[in-house]
Amino acid sequence: MIHFSNDLQAFRAWLEGQSFSQICVLTDENTAVHCYPLLAEALAGFLPLHFSIPSGEQHKTLPTCETIWAYWLAQYLDRKALIINLGGGVVGDMGGFCAATYKRGIQFVQMPTTLLAQVDASVGGKLGIDFQGYKNVIGSFQEPIAVWINTDFLKTLPARELRAGMGEVLKYSFISPSFEVDWTNLACIVRESVAVKKAIVETDYQEQGLRKILNFGHTIGHALETYFLLNKTETLLHGEAVAEGMLAEAYLSMRYAGLGQASFEVISERIRAYFPETLSLTESEIQAIAHLACQDKKNIAQEIRCVLLEEVGKAVFDVPITVQDIMDALIFTVGNRD
Numbered sequence: 379m380i381h382f383s384n385d386l387q388a389f390r391a392w393l394e395g396q397s398f399s400q401i402c403v404l405t406d407e408n409t410a411v412h413c414y415p416l417l418a419e420a421l422a423g424f425l426p427l428h429f430s431i432p433s434g435e436q437h438k439t440l441p442t443c444e445t446i447w448a449y450w451l452a453q454y455l456d457r458k459a460l461i462i463n464l465g466g467g468v469v470g471d472m473g474g475f476c477a478a479t480y481k482r483g484i485q486f487v488q489m490p491t492t493l494l495a496q497v498d499a500s501v502g503g504k505l506g507i508d509f510q511g512y513k514n515v516i517g518s519f520q521e522p523i524a525v526w527i528n529t530d531f532l533k534t535l536p537a538r539e540l541r542a543g544m545g546e547v548l549k550y551s552f553i554s555p556s557f558e559v560d561w562t563n564l565a566c567i568v569r570e571s572v573a574v575k576k577a578i579v580e581t582d583y584q585e586q587g588l589r590k591i592l593n594f595g596h597t598i599g600h601a602l603e604t605y606f607l608l609n610k611t612e613t614l615l616h617g618e619a620v621a622e623g624m625l626a627e628a629y630l631s632m633r634y635a636g637l638g639q640a641s642f643e644v645i646s647e648r649i650r651a652y653f654p655e656t657l658s659l660t661e662s663e664i665q666a667i668a669h670l671a672c673q674d675k676k677n678i679a680q681e682i683r684c685v686l687l688e689e690v691g692k693a694v695f696d697v698p699i700t701v702q703d704i705m706d707a708l709i710f711t712v713g714n715r716d
């Protein structure tokens with residue numbers, strides 16, 4: 379059940395109607411400071427446990443999971459306990475994964491605090507962690523008992539993180555034929571994005587078909603994100619990588635899915651309006667990034683399968699592309715800085 383409410387007392391009332399043996403709030407170092415005090419105040423008298431992890435994608439790993447599981451064990455959390463994942467997509471994906479596997483599965487609530495997590499990561503039951511640098515390759519599907527979306531949490535989100543969330547919002551505007559929002563109204567953007575994602579997930583929960591279109595921009599986006607995580611000192615946020623990935627995959631859509639030049643220009647302008655700066659990559663970096671896409675979860679029989687656009691609002695999935703295609707697309711969209 380997805381609740382849209384900026385009233386934490388409503389969450390408290392919901393919690394009072396449940397019967398959990400213990401409650402543990404999971405935060406990262408930033409949501410511990412900016413979001414946890416608001417939740418703790420609303421839950422006064424409930425005495426939840428609180429465990430915090432370092433922030434950032436580089437900590438979405440098995441060693442961090444071990445610290446979470448060790449804490450829960452030390453606190454004697456049993457199978458009737460509840461975990462509240464209070465944070466962005468990293469806390470939600472990893473906290474959910476830890477909950478889904480601890481003692482064969484305990485209940486958890488997603489309480490997303492970034493735009494990206496509110497419009498995307500908290501909805502649809504995908505949980506997981508990165509392994510050997512590869513994005514989300516260890517994970518599971520498990521629905522939370524509830525998702526509580528409170529846009530007040532976004533007030534403390536750094537501007538760059540807010541913008542990164544727009545990457546996934548733009549994705550909905552490219553894959554959905556009916557995405558209409560007031561672009562100045564965050565609450566409206568969040569609700570419409572969740573509506574699109576929920577409708578797609580409900581038709582194909584296990585991602586056997588249509589749900590794959592939610593990965594538009596992610597074949598190349600994840601490869602870029604992985605490359606930056608493993609090799610670069612500057613950070614590339616998930617939403618930023620997806621934005622660059624969508625541009626490159628829109629280019630390939632002209633090659634393989636019949637996307638018209640004019641539609642490509644529309645997509646490019648929409649992306650560059652939010653993400654004007656282009657990446658600086660050498661040819662050998664572009665080559666390495668293209669090869670990373672060979673580990674994408676959507677691939678079949680070691681063939682890279684990509685989501686492309688026939689037109690804005692009409693995505694197709696499982697389109698085979700090659701490493702050379704990805705290199706061509708990146709050279710076209712970000713250029714070769716040699």
Ligand SMILES: NC(=O)c1ccc[n+]([C@@H]2O[C@H](COP(=O)([O-])OP(=O)(O)OC[C@H]3O[C@@H](n4cnc5c(N)ncnc54)[C@H](O)[C@@H]3O)[C@@H](O)[C@H]2O)c1
Pocket residue numbers: 406407408409412413433434435438465466467468469471491492493494495498499500501502503504505513514531532533534535536539542616617
């Ligand atoms: N499960 C899914 O379906 C799905 C979908 C999309 C993305 N994801 C995953 O989500 C992750 C990205 O999520 P993200 O962009 O939320 O990153 P994130 O969780 O790293 O959060 C971004 C940063 O913002 C900080 N932060 C969070 N909330 C804050 C607040 N209210 N005020 C101040 N600071 C705050 C965090 O500490 C962190 O530094 C990636 O790992 C990606 O793979 C999952």
